[in-house]
Amino acid sequence: MGRTLRSILLVGAAISVAALLAGCGGLKPGNAKAMAPLKQETVSKLASLGSSPAAAMMVRIFKESSELEVWKQTANGSYKLFKSYEICAWSGVLGPKVKEGDRQSPEGFYTVTPGLMNPNSNYYLAFNTGFPNKFDRAYGRTGSDLMVHGDCSSRGCYSMTDESIAEIYALARESFKGGNASFQLQIYPFRMSAQNLAKHADNPNMSFWKDIKEGYDRFEISKAPVSWDVCNKEYVFDVPGGTALDALGSCPVTVAQNVPDTVKAKAAADEAAMAKEVANLADKAAKAAAEAQKLADEKAAAKARGEAIGSFFGGMFGGGAETGVIDPSKVAPIPLPRLHRA
Structure with a gap:
């Protein structure tokens, strides 16, 4: 194989590996999917909320329940839930995501701008989450091309x-066209209820989760x-003064x-x-463990009784001490009928 051909193959292989390691941001020649208009039923639903395609929007993601919510701003300034989508x-x-290649989906607060939209994604359509953000960088976290995209593959x-x-x-495209410079993306491990937090109380990420819970x-x-914003390596919210x-x-x-x-x-x-739910869960776990132990003890006792009974009858009939099988040579002979006796 000539040196030139080998060089071409090596470069091609390197590009392929880089594409795999980069996450989900592969590019594809331009397509018309990105400019497809919103369906009329979508526009009508927005109107019923008191909103419009041009209005500002916000997105929330919940990992555990695999939900993505789109919220839209209404005419009075408040936001209403437009739709919840199942994450495939x-x-x-x-x-949270920690380093490049850990195949971990991020958590936290992100800002999506028009420059993070990817109309040419290999995964139908996509937008970049903006990871790593200021908080992630404070911890030295790494990763690239962390997207929300189609194609049902992650x-x-x-x-x-x-x-x-x-x-x-x-929806994002129309919101940008309406004059909105960005939309907020909030990513949580689960809905931040007391019950869910208690269920994961021993998770090492609890301190981080309580930080983002304020948002x-x-x-x-x-x-x-x-x-x-971020200070002291923590998320802080609605900081007055407008200074970074x-x-x-x-x-x-x-x-x-x-x-x-x-x-x-x-x-x-x-x-x-x-705290109350953690105590309840601990009590339930203790009761379940006690019940399991009780059943195990009863099973062991039943087994012991069965073995004792087997030993008793084995002893009566001369059964083998180890096998419990009756030895025919030690069993009393069955009497012959009277007419055949000697």
Whole structure:
């Protein structure tokens, strides 16, 4: 094989490997899918919410239940849930993405701009989550091309059906055309209820999850996207003053002072409910373990009784001590009928 041909093959192989490692961002020659208009039923549903295709939007993802929600801003400024879509596939386990190649889907708060939209994806259509964000970079986390896309296949991305991503992509496109510079993407391991937090209380990501829960709570109360920033390697929300924070530096006093009483009350109530639920789950686990032990003891006792009875009858009839089989040479002879006796 000539040197030139070998070089071409090696370059081709390198490109193929790079495409595999890059995540879900493969490019494909342009197509018309990205410009497909919204269906009339979608436009009508938006109108029924008091919204429109041009209005601002927000997206929430919940890993455990495999749900993607699209929220749209209404005429009065609040946001309403437009639609919940089933996520076809996501990678890894509950918890944030840490490094390139871990096949883990990210969690946290991200900002999607028009430049992150991918109309030429190999996976039908796609938009980039924006990972790594300021928080991720503060921890040295790495990864690239972490997308929400079609094709029902994931290597660290959130995969939708082609039909779902077509509608989500079109909703984002129309929102940008309406003058909105971005939309917020909130990604959670699960709905941040006390019950779900209690179920995963021993997970090493709990501190991180309680951090992003404040953003979750703020949205649940206000029904409006939160503004977020990072200081002290933590997410902080709706920081007054509009100044960018140092992700690795100390948080200003104003951050702690800017948590609304409603958010504090919800957090306190959820903490109490979580503690109660953790105790309930521990009690149930203890009772289940006790019941399992009781059944095991009863089974062992029944087995012991059976062996004792077998030994007793084996002894009566001269059965073998080890096998429990009756030895015919030790059994009393059966009397012959009277007429045949000697």
